[in-house]
Amino acid sequence: PRTQHDEPMTERKTQDLQHVVSAMTEDYDTIIRYNFRTNVGEIFRAGRLVGATREEWRNAGAFGTLMKLYASRVVLPVDRENFLRQVQQDRLLPAIQSGKPCTVTARYGSPANPNWLGMRIVRPGGTADMNCALVGIRDISSEITEEQQRKAELEMQNKALQAARDAAQAASKSKSTFLFNMSHDIRTPMNAVLGFADKIEKYSDNAELVREAVAKLKNSGTVLLNIINEVLELSRIESGKIDIELVPCDVRSGISQLEDVVRPLIEKKFLAYSVQVNVRDYLVRMDVARVNKVVFNILSNAIKYTPAGGNIWYRLDQIGSLPDGRVLYKWSIRDNGIGMDADFVEHAFERFSREHSSTVSGIEGTGLGLAVCHELVEKMGGAININSEKGKGTVVAFSLPVERCTEADFPKPEEEEVKEDAVALDGKKVLLVDDNEMNREIAMDMLTDNGVIVEMADNGFKAVEMIAASKPGDFDLILMDIQMPVMDGYEATRRIRALPNKKLANIPIIAMTANAFDEDRKASRAAGMNAHLAKPVGADVLCRTLSEFIGVRSPG
Numbered sequence: 295p296r297t298q299h300d301e302p303m304t305e306r307k308t309q310d311l312q313h314v315v316s317a318m319t320e321d322y323d324t325i326i327r328y329n330f331r332t333n334v335g336e337i338f339r340a341g342r343l344v345g346a347t348r349e350e351w352r353n354a355g356a357f358g359t360l361m362k363l364y365a366s367r368v369v370l371p372v373d374r375e376n377f378l379r380q381v382q383q384d385r386l387l388p389a390i391q392s393g394k395p396c397t398v399t400a401r402y403g404s405p406a407n408p409n410w411l412g413m414r415i416v417r418p419g420g421t422a423d424m425n426c427a428l429v430g431i432r433d434i435s436s437e438i439t440e441e442q443q444r445k446a447e448l449e450m451q452n453k454a455l456q457a458a459r460d461a462a463q464a465a466s467k468s469k470s471t472f473l474f475n476m477s478h479d480i481r482t483p484m485n486a487v488l489g490f491a492d493k494i495e496k497y498s499d500n501a502e503l504v505r506e507a508v509a510k511l512k513n514s515g516t517v518l519l520n521i522i523n524e525v526l527e528l529s530r531i532e533s534g535k536i537d538i539e540l541v542p543c544d545v546r547s548g549i550s551q552l553e554d555v556v557r558p559l560i561e562k563k564f565l566a567y568s569v570q571v572n573v574r575d576y577l578v579r580m581d582v583a584r585v586n587k588v589v590f591n592i593l594s595n596a597i598k599y600t601p602a603g604g605n606i607w608y609r610l611d612q613i614g615s616l617p618d619g620r621v622l623y624k625w626s627i628r629d630n631g632i633g634m635d636a637d638f639v640e641h642a643f644e645r646f647s648r649e650h651s652s653t654v655s656g657i658e659g660t661g662l663g664l665a666v667c668h669e670l671v672e673k674m675g676g677a678i679n680i681n682s683e684k685g686k687g688t689v690v691a692f693s694l695p696v697e698r699c700t701e702a703d704f705p706k707p708e709e710e711e712v713k714e715d716a717v718a719l720d721g722k723k724v725l726l727v728d729d730n731e732m733n734r735e736i737a738m739d740m741l742t743d744n745g746v747i748v749e750m751a752d753n754g755f756k757a758v759e760m761i762a763a764s765k766p767g768d769f770d771l772i773l774m775d776i777q778m779p780v781m782d783g784y785e786a787t788r789r790i791r792a793l794p795n796k797k798l799a800n801i802p803i804i805a806m807t808a809n810a811f812d813e814d815r816k817a818s819r820a821a822g823m824n825a826h827l828a829k830p831v832g833a834d835v836l837c838r839t840l841s842e843f844i845g846v847r848s849p850g
Contacts, residue, residue: 321430321432322339322341322414322430322431322432323339323341323342323343323344323431323432323433324337324339324340324341324342324343324344324345324429324430324431324432325337325338325339325428325429325430325431326338326344326351326428326429326431327418327426327427327428327429328351328357328360328426328427328428328429329423329425329426329427330357330383330387330390330425330426330427331423331425332425333354333355333356333357334352334353335351335352335354335360335429336351336352337351341431341432343368343402343411343431343432343433344431345363345364345367345368345431346360346363346364346367350363356383357381357383357386358378358381358382358383361377361378361381362378365377365378365400368400368402368411369400369401369402369411370400370401370402370403370405370408371405372401372405373400373401374400376400377398377400380398381398381413381415386415386427387425390415390416390417390427391417391424391425393417395414395415395416396414396415396416397412397413397414397415398412398413398414398415399411399412399413399434399438400413409433409435410433410434410435410437410438411431411432411433411434412431412432412433412434412437413429413430413431414429414430414431415427415428415429415430416428416430480518480521483514483515483517483518483521484514484518486510486511486514487511487514487515487518490507490508490510490511490514491511493507494507494508494511515830519830526811527666536584536673536812537812538581538584538673538674539581539583540579540580540581540697541579541580541581541582542577542578542579542699542703542704542705543577543578543579543580543582544576544577545571545573545576545578545610545623546571546576548582548585548586549569549571549608549610551586552586552589552590552593553567553569555590556590556593556594556597559594559597560597560606563597563600563601563602563604564602564603565597565600565602565603565604565605565606566604566605566606567605567606567607567608568605568606568607568608569608569609570607570608570609570610571609571610572609572610572611572612573610573611573612573623574612575612575621575698577698577699577700577701577703578621578623578696578697578698578699579696579697579698579699579703580674580694580696580697581674584670584673584674585625585674585694587666587670588625588666588667588670588671588678588692589608589625589627591663591664591666591667592625592627592663592664592667592690593606593608593627594663595663595664595688595690596627596628596629596631596688596690599629599631599632599633599688600629600630600631600632600687601631601632604629604630604631605629605630606627606628606629607626607627607628607629608625608626608627609625609626609627609628610623610624610625610626611623611624611626612624613693616695619697619698620695620696620697620698621695621696621698622693622694622695622696623693623694623695623696624691624692624693625691625692625693625694626689626690626691627689627690627691628687628688628689629687629688630686630687631687631688632684632685633682633683633684633685633686633687633688634680634682634683634684634688635684636682636683636684639680639681639682642664642680642682643664643665643667643668643678643680644665664680664690667690667692671692671694674694675694675695676692676693676694676695677692677693678690678691678692678693679691679692718745719741719744719745719746719837719840719841719844720744720745720746721745721747722745722746722747722770722771722840722844723746723747723748723749723768723769723770723771724741724746724747724748724749724769724770724771724772724773724840725748725749725750725751725757725760725761725769725771725772725773726738726741726748726749726750726751726773727750727751727752727753727754727756727757727772727773727774727775727778727783727786728750728752728773728775728778728806729752729753729775729777729778729779730775731752733775733829734750734752737773737806737831737836738750740831740833740836740837741836743833744833744837746840749769752778753778753779753780753781754774754778754780754781754782754783754785754786754789755780755781755786756780757772757774757786757790758781758786758789758790761790761793761798761801762790762793762798764798766795766797766798769801770801770802770843770844771801771802771803771804771840771843771844772790772801772802772803772804773804773806774786774787774803774804774805774806774807774823775805775806775807776805776807776808776809776814776818777807777808777809783805783807783818783821783823784817784818784821785821787803787818787821787822787823788821788822790803790822791822802824802825802843802844803822803823803824804823804824804825804826804827804839804840804843805818805823805825805826805827806827806829806831806836807826807827807828807829808828808829809828814826814828824843825839825842825843827839
């Protein structure tokens with residue numbers, strides 16, 4: 295029989311249960327107490343996700359039967375099987391009895407734009423009945439969306455990290471391979487330079503042997519210079535330090551000029567060379583220097599990798615017009631040389647990519663030529679591709695949009711004085727400013743061999759002092775290095791241009807420097823220099839430049 299002592303306890307349990315239900319009510323749309331022993335459900339709160347009437351929850355019978363009814367009314371068909379698998383009684387009850395909550399999710403609403411419901415089943419605290427459970431149901435669409443977004447963002451971050459890691463590893467491997475090959479290809483001509491210098495020293499009394507050694511030493515130096523130029527050019531492109539300069543040109547003259555350059559290389563290897571031009575609009579605006587650079591690089595590769603007696607075909611086609619009035623040119627260079635492996639073709643334009651070192655191919659070079667071509671073509675708004683087959687040859691083609699123009703767009707030729715080939719620099723006085731002793735010695739020899747009187751300074755500050763202390767006529771010209779200690783060539787030039795004596799301030803100043811890029815030339819002009827020579831400078835170029843400013847024409 296029920297005692298008075300039992301009533302307060304029962305009332306206390308009911309209050310505890312109400313507290314639990316009240317706490318859940320803040321979050322849950324629907325709350326039901328279900329007894330797995332009696333198969334009776336009691337609705338404490340009936341929201342839009344209740345899915346059944348009070349009578350159905352009370353009298354539906356087994357939990358599984360009730361969940362089938364619920365699924366048929368609320369859960370979308372695509373999720374029903376998974377939902378019913380999650381709410382099987384033999385799966386839920388052991389967990390509930392142990393005090394562990396069970397969570398079930400499913401989609402409901404419109405199949406095209408579904409929402410998500412979350413069902414949480416837990417044994418309420420404070421009750422001794424192991425078969426009693428609270429079932430809370432609520433909409434969790436926003437949480438699911440946030441979780442999906444979080445997972446998507448995390449997946450994107452992981453993919454980005456993986457891509458960055460893969461790219462870093464590939465770049466590291468590629469650069470390591472590049473440095474390995476470059477080390478060899480730089481050391482090879484450097485070894486020749488040092489070796490032939492030793493030979494000249496050892497056999498200085500053998501004029502014929504010395505001439506041969508000097509010729510080979512110059513050739514090795516040229517190889518080294520080409521390697522350096524290609525590496526620096528790619529670096530400039532990557533750093534965005536080049537500007538496209540569209541100038542009027544006749545493409546026919548460009549083809550002819552390029553042929554003059556490559557013809558000796560072609561004849562040296564006994565290669566057959568043919569040119570075909572199918573162009574209607576010959577007069578166009580384009581960056582002639584960079585287009586020629588791309589064509590020359592491709593032709594150079596074709597010549598290098600085509601065995602003696604092979605063939606090279608150069609073709610230029612006008613393949614269409616663009617809506618903005620420009621026309622589309624396509625350059626194609628084909629050879630029947632050694633070709634490339636299919637795997638390498640995919641990486642041929644990559645920076646630092648190279649199929650073989652010169653040890654394997656027997657051909658010297660950086661392997662950066664195609665990377666430079668790819669960057670320049672893209673910079674000019676075009677596209678470039680390669681087709682190659684091992685042992686059969688290679689076709690490299692690139693297309694560019696170019697602007698039509700007319701002869702009226704060409705600059706009018708200025709009337710030039712007739713120039714004699716011979717110039718007289720005898721007795722002219724030059725201030726040579728350079729911090730490197732060997733550079734001063736080399737320049738001194740070239741100048742004195744042509745009758746120039748030379749004084750020297752090893753930094754810009756000394757040069758300014760010497761000019762400021764001189765009288766007009768003491769010096770005819772200054773050859774100015776750029777990078778020097780104490781004061782660089784730019785600042786020295788600016789200070790000389792600011793001297794109060796205008797005759798001294800206006801002395802011709804020519805940059806003679808290893809700073810060889812377009813921006814360096816512009817910086818030299820901006821500082822007040824009259825011309826710019828990039829080292830290494832040949833004696834003929836040096837003297838010809840000097841003669842433009844101070845030379846006296848020989849009587850001829």
